[in-house]
Amino acid sequence: MAEAIQDTHELVDTVLLEAVNLAIHWEMQHDENVVVLGEDVGSNGGVFRATDGLKQKFGFKRVMDTPLAEALIGGLAVGMSTQGLRPIAEIQFSGFIFPALEHLMCHAARMRNRTRGRLSCPMVLRAPYGGGIHAPEHHSESIEALMAHIPGLRVVIPSSPARAYGLLLAAIRDPDPVIFLEPKRVYRSSKQSYENNGEALPLDSCFTLRQGKDITLVSWGASIAETLQAADALAEHGIDAEVIDVASIKPLDMQTILISVARTGRCVIVHEAAKSFAVGAEIAAQVSEKCFLNLQAPVQRVAGFDTHMPYFQNEHYYMPNVQDILAAVDKSMKEE
Numbered sequence: 001m002a003e004a005i006q007d008t009h010e011l012v013d014t015v016l017l018e019a020v021n022l023a024i025h026w027e028m029q030h031d032e033n034v035v036v037l038g039e040d041v042g043s044n045g046g047v048f049r050a051t052d053g054l055k056q057k058f059g060f061k062r063v064m065d066t067p068l069a070e071a072l073i074g075g076l077a078v079g080m081s082t083q084g085l086r087p088i089a090e091i092q093f094s095g096f097i098f099p100a101l102e103h104l105m106c107h108a109a110r111m112r113n114r115t116r117g118r119l120s121c122p123m124v125l126r127a128p129y130g131g132g133i134h135a136p137e138h139h140s141e142s143i144e145a146l147m148a149h150i151p152g153l154r155v156v157i158p159s160s161p162a163r164a165y166g167l168l169l170a171a172i173r174d175p176d177p178v179i180f181l182e183p184k185r186v187y188r189s190s191k192q193s194y195e196n197n198g199e200a201l202p203l204d205s206c207f208t209l210r211q212g213k214d215i216t217l218v219s220w221g222a223s224i225a226e227t228l229q230a231a232d233a234l235a236e237h238g239i240d241a242e243v244i245d246v247a248s249i250k251p252l253d254m255q256t257i258l259i260s261v262a263r264t265g266r267c268v269i270v271h272e273a274a275k276s277f278a279v280g281a282e283i284a285a286q287v288s289e290k291c292f293l294n295l296q297a298p299v300q301r302v303a304g305f306d307t308h309m310p311y312f313q314n315e316h317y318y319m320p321n322v323q324d325i326l327a328a329v330d331k332s333m334k335e336e
């Protein structure tokens, strides 16, 4: 992967995983304060190879293999970022983030407020997340709601190669801590063309992937794939679905969602995380608070079960699929 990556401003055609790698390459090349740390990120190029080639190009002082100790990774990133560096820390799987949470929640997230703006933590903590690759519990969880509940943290989830590239660049440049959750089920699922030109995407807006007038489908991460497939299937039956990729979970761009739902009158939210107390619940609450009178049907949620991620034989029961989305749309469309 590394040889192909050059600072060329050229059109590239990559999978999401390579887009992550390209964005880090770009920013390390253009900002000497950007450093990478994590388990096996150096010589091995990361558990999924997201950091492939970085150590060879930028050296061991900027690409640091850490011990297997997530608390240390979180603490180092906080210390580095308050002292002028821009660390990009990798947690191998999001389920291993919890020992680092003390540093994220009690320090990174509060630093700017605690020091009245004297210090900030411009750090990114990247973690592959979500199910669908036949790995158990810690390796498959969706933790976006947990992270989004912490004031002071941004939470960003890309769903395509181009958005991974642009959003990660924005996350690295942001002056505050960003949890960047990478939907590993779609790490290599499809390629997309985009310019490798260092251009960041906004961290404060949703992306409308498909315009439609009959119903609004809201999703993020790997579930975007099934949501778009559902929209295609609906089009064949004459139902015109709008698809919104939330992308920046926190802060949440409700404006885009509300404008869409006010127009369509119907809303289905699709996510892989367990249904209760989730980001979908927050969106549903705000839709009912702010555009109740525009709704023609109750908001529907298609989500994971309120259980641990099952072992791989049963994983497909847990993950929302196209049929689940179509059933929720059907329910919504039947309401007058």
Ligand SMILES: Cc1ncc(C[n+]2csc(CCOP(=O)(O)OP(=O)(O)O)c2C)c(N)n1
Pocket (backbone or CB within 6 Å): 039, 068, 070, 092, 096
């Ligand atoms: C807390 C935690 N963080 C990360 C991992 C992911 N992980 C699985 S094996 C492994 C490497 C372990 O290396 P080492 O301790 O040298 O053992 P060996 O190479 O003999 O498997 C890592 C980081 C994990 N299982 N648990």
